[in-house]
Amino acid sequence: DTGVSQDPRHKITKRGQNVTFRCDPISEHNRLYWYRQTLGQGPEFLTYFQNEAQLEKSRLLSDRFSAERPKGSFSTLEIQRTEQGDSAMYLCASSLVLAGGQEQYFGPGTRLTVT
Amino acid sequence: DAKTTQPPSMDCAEGRAANLPCNHSTISGNEYVYWYRQIHSQGPQYIIHGLKNNETNEMASLIITEDRKSSTLILPHATLRDTAVYYCIVRFTGTYKYIFGTGTRLKVLA
Numbered sequence: 001d002t003g004v005s006q007d008p009r010h011k012i013t014k015r016g017q018n019v020t021f022r023c024d025p026i027s028e029h030n031r032l033y034w035y036r037q038t039l040g041q042g043p044e045f046l047t048y049f050q051n052e053a054q055l056e057k058s059r060l061l062s063d064r065f066s067a068e069r070p071k072g073s074f075s076t077l078e079i080q081r082t083e084q085g086d087s088a089m090y091l092c093a094s095s096l097v098l099a100g101g102q103e104q105y106f107g108p109g110t111r112l113t114v115t
Numbered sequence: 116d117a118k119t120t121q122p123p124s125m126d127c128a129e130g131r132a133a134n135l136p137c138n139h140s141t142i143s144g145n146e147y148v149y150w151y152r153q154i155h156s157q158g159p160q161y162i163i164h165g166l167k168n169n170e171t172n173e174m175a176s177l178i179i180t181e182d183r184k185s186s187t188l189i190l191p192h193a194t195l196r197d198t199a200v201y202y203c204i205v206r207f208t209g210t211y212k213y214i215f216g217t218g219t220r221l222k223v224l225a
Contacts, residue, residue: 002158033213042200042215056212091159093159103161104213105161106159109156
């Protein structure tokens with residue numbers, strides 16, 4: 001257990017529905033990241049926050065995706081009008097900005113299945 | 116952005132050292148090399164990272180070549196629980212995001 005929690009762990013939804021995932025990072029960590037992982041591939045970066053500011057977004061993050069970190073603590077990732085191609089594991093990670101490199105601590109992920 | 120190349124799979128006998136190579140020939144001077152592993156259906160787990168010097172912690176050792184174009188992760192006494200996909204990552208210049216490749220699938224054999 002890294003101290004990063006994600007909820008729910010599994011989500012099955014029908015195409016066209018909206019889904020929202022939550023990530024609770026390690027409490028003192030000021031950076032939070034979202035990644036997506038499909039079967040047989042490494043995680044792909046989606047976006048990251050420093051405190052409440054969203055500093056970078058991947059082009060993978062289409063208009064149907066939105067992420068927030070309203071108080072610089074937990075974060076939510078929402079997918080609107082889900083498509084079958086959105087089926088994947090969604091991973092959250094957090095880190096503390098330090099000199100000399102920094103490691104990211106990953107949560108267990110939320111597995112999304114769109115039927 | 117720096118990219119990494121790893122062999123897709125390796126086997127290692129239990130109790131022996133596992134040496135996992137990684138090429139990162141386009142790495143820049145201030146970019147760190149990180150190693151993570153992912154056991155089936157879990158989130159990636161941090162192992163070790165380094166810049167220029169060799170590093171060791173309770174999990175592994177990281178050997179970085181002098182020109183920094185490649186590195187090797189060493190698990191000194193592999194166990195069955197070390198069976199996982201191992202990712203070598205170079206942190207993208209100017210940001211803190213990771214660019215993962217497809218990693219090396221290590222199977223430790225009894």
